[in-house]
């Protein structure tokens with residue numbers, strides 16, 4: 001029986017993780033979970049799974065929950081439970097940079113980690129991966145592209161692989177030109193053609209920042225140079241990613257657009273266990289799959305991600321922080337869609353490389369970049 005700590009249990013990945021736990025009650029036990037705002041969802045998690053601990057920063061929300069469930073132990077921060085909790089596997093499914101400190105704490109505590117929170121690796125991939133190596137921990141990818149690559153690499157020799165190829169659906173505005181993007185609304189941006197996901201990642205998919213973050217995530221997770229990572233557009237989201245071998249063959253992983261598969265594989269690794277689907281996956285019904293070259297002029301944030309990735313150091317953290325502030329502002333209606341790109345570009349352009357970087361400096365750069373970009377928002 002694996003005891004699981006689900007961070008971000010009320011979110012899109014969190015809820016699908018709970019689905020996996022629900023399917024295998026003899027193998028997984030929800031030991032603790034975190035949430036930020038959604039008290040109703042938190043209540044139903046406690047009712048159903050009877051976890052021992054809850055992690056929530058807001059004291060009022062914690063009190064509301066503990067009044068009804070006095071046996072629950074409350075932790076205020078994600079990293080406190082990550083460090084001290086009695087669990088075996090952390091599923092990091094929080095949104096944004098808040099996931100980093102807890103990931104580091106779980107590594108230090110030598111826990112298994114299933115990582116959905118890509119921002120963790122984008123901000124501090126060098127430090128996270130070095131710590132994981134030191135403790136002998138494999139970070140198990142939950143992101144579908146990285147899970148696909150992880151799956152195709154099972155049993156392969158590293159030197160036989162020439163390239164990693166990530167696929168991108170293109171997001172909600174893939175058929176719009178840049179001129180068409182003037183004045184698009186939040187609702188339009190949130191309508192992803194293939195996946196139902198949290199709001200931030202849905203916007204990130206449309207700006208291609210998500211794929212940019214994933215390129216940096218792949219660089220750290222698998223230890224490949226940026227020259228060996230490629231992105232192609234694949235509108236059906238059926239082929240989740242692939243590797244090109246030295247002899248010109250490609251190995252790919254395909255399946256339905258269902259995040260339970262990569263989540264479950266991270267939890268049952270190295271075994272593939274059944275998942276019940278409402279209807280069977282039928283390639284014949286899908287009929288055809290399409291692949292197109294990525295247009296870097298149409299999606300400048302993908303080009304910028306390769307650039308900040310190659311520059312390394314503190315640049316990816318700046319790209320990430322600026323994006324988080326910009327997307328939150330767009331979702332609140334404070335800025336236009338195209339302002340998201342301009343704010344990220346400006347933050348990166350104005351950033352001065354930081355010498356002797358360490359984890360504390362990264363947290364500081366994250367904080368300072370947020371403050372700076374907030375200062376650029378209209379009042």
Ligand code: NDP
Nearest residue numbers: 008010011012013035036037038094095116117118197198
């Ligand atoms: P959601 O927005 O649906 O969920 C985010 C979760 O994090 C919620 O439980 C939320 O709590 C919690 N949360 C939000 N802000 C904070 C905070 N400041 N402190 C603590 N907890 C917080 O996100 P997703 O599930 O879509 O994404 C989660 C991560 O997984 C992201 O890094 C994303 O990039 C990655 N990912 C997501 C995929 C998807 O299909 N959704 C696919 C691949 C990767 P509450 O709801 O209570 O406010």
Ligand code: MG
Nearest residue numbers: 143144145214
């Ligand atoms: Mg992905």
